[in-house]
Amino acid sequence: MAYYEKRIKRLQALLAKLDLDGLLVADGYNMRYLTGFTGGTGDGLVIVTKDGAALITDDRYRGIYQNNLPDGVAFEVTRDYFGQAVQSLIKAGVHKLGFEASMAYRDFELLDEILPADIDFDAVPDAIETLREVKDEVEMDALRRAAHASVQAFNDLLNFIKVGQTELEVANELDRLQKKYGAEKPSFDTIVASGYRSALPHGAATDKVIEKGDLVTIDFGYYVDGYTSDVTRTIAMGDIDPKLEEIYQIVLQANKDAIAMVKPGVSTDEIDRVARDYISEHGYGEYYNHATGHGAGLYIHEGPVLRTNDGEEVLAGNLLTIEPGIYLPDLGGVRIEDDVLVTPEGHENLTAGIDKNLIKIEA
Ligand SMILES: [Mn+2]
Structure with missing residues (x-):
């Protein structure tokens, strides 16, 4: 107490x-x-x-x-x-x-x-x-456990998801798995956005059937002891359009470069700029239309926000999501999101337990 x-x-x-x-x-x-x-x-x-x-x-x-x-x-x-x-x-x-x-x-x-x-x-x-915005030890512990439940659940989901399932079936299974691993309830409706729908940054799951060649963006957050995770991975259902392969690699590098920046004293807009500049240099700046990340804790969207021209000093104890994305209308989109805890020495990626290299589910 x-x-x-x-x-x-x-x-x-x-x-x-x-x-x-x-x-x-x-x-x-x-x-x-x-x-x-x-x-x-x-x-x-x-x-x-x-x-x-x-x-x-x-x-x-x-x-x-x-x-x-x-x-x-x-x-x-x-x-x-x-x-x-x-x-x-x-x-x-x-x-x-x-x-x-x-x-x-x-x-x-x-x-x-x-x-x-x-x-x-x-x-x-x-x-x-x-x-x-600055979490204490008890909060950090809950955040770690929330992230861990999400990581385990997603890794199990990779053995479940198949071509022919609907987005809702996949979302329901992911929800079930997170509860199995100790999570309490979602902090938002689980996003499963496949094929052309993956170009919608907040495409909550529908009855659309997942098809061969689809990219599937899965964005999910669950509470443990009142504190939420917020994770996104994008996976491929077999071989995908080369353009989608290209944007996957760009988003992955932007995600890694932004995470590498995270430490006390850096400014939130510098972290945003690293991801945004990388995506812009590769010609997709106009297809990246949201902030690079945000705080999370008791609520899914807290401060600080990683946004251009809105600098705030990053502090030890902040929990930052790092979630760059590229969304190509009618073709598909990629977002990769991790939960990064700022430590006195640098950072701890709470969601590093899910592979970020492009995962292909063979049909
Ligand atoms: Mn998020």
Whole structure:
């Protein structure tokens, strides 16, 4: 539990820097990060003040959390989450309150109505989200296990996938295998995009039949202890168009070059540039139309984002996806994505256990 207390302390230090006496937390992922509460957005609130914190939720959660919260986190049971929060904030002497910019507008209106006039309140974008970009040991351990479940599942899937199956059949089997290896649930609908559909960067699986000569892009992420993996591999169903072979090798090199850059102190846009320049130099820049990667953790897309002209210093403890791609309309596409943990010395590729050389499934 000590890690929750450390996270709350880091947040309190940040609030002091922002000249705030308290923060009202409504986002389910952020509530979980601070207290371990897994109820989700809409099932409670967390308040953090200068020297305290509380979880406010209803009777459904009493049995789970009453005696099972981090030290210093009070447990307050009511259906009137916001009314209780305001009472507790008054009691704690809060005069400058922050709330998350992601809070629902109807909740904002309610807060505006019931907060006393002597409490100033304003949206604080990304306070907890910024803390979440740097993972602690417990989070790193969960991320490693999530990646491991995905790696094992995908390696098994290679013995299953055949020409003639539908994309959905393959997605369902991959989902089943990840659960077999200890994963809990997907963080997004598993993408299996075959043939011309592989040119769609986010082509969720359909009933399209996988055919000989198809490239198949498989992008999947599963939770273990609340932390997600996010992996993509592209495989070939037998021999493929030489153009597709060519773009595979280019994306593979871009992926490797970008991963080689990952270490503390480098800028996120430098990592993006290495992958993007390599793809552009080989004539496919206009077919690479998304960021090179993003953070992941409690949520599938977190900061920092590896995007051109949007530089942020990479820190030890960041989990970065590295996922360059090339997508040729009507022909096919390739994306190769790894989960890379930034360590004090450099990085650790959590998904290195899946071969990245072009795998051909013979029909
Ligand atoms: Mn991703």
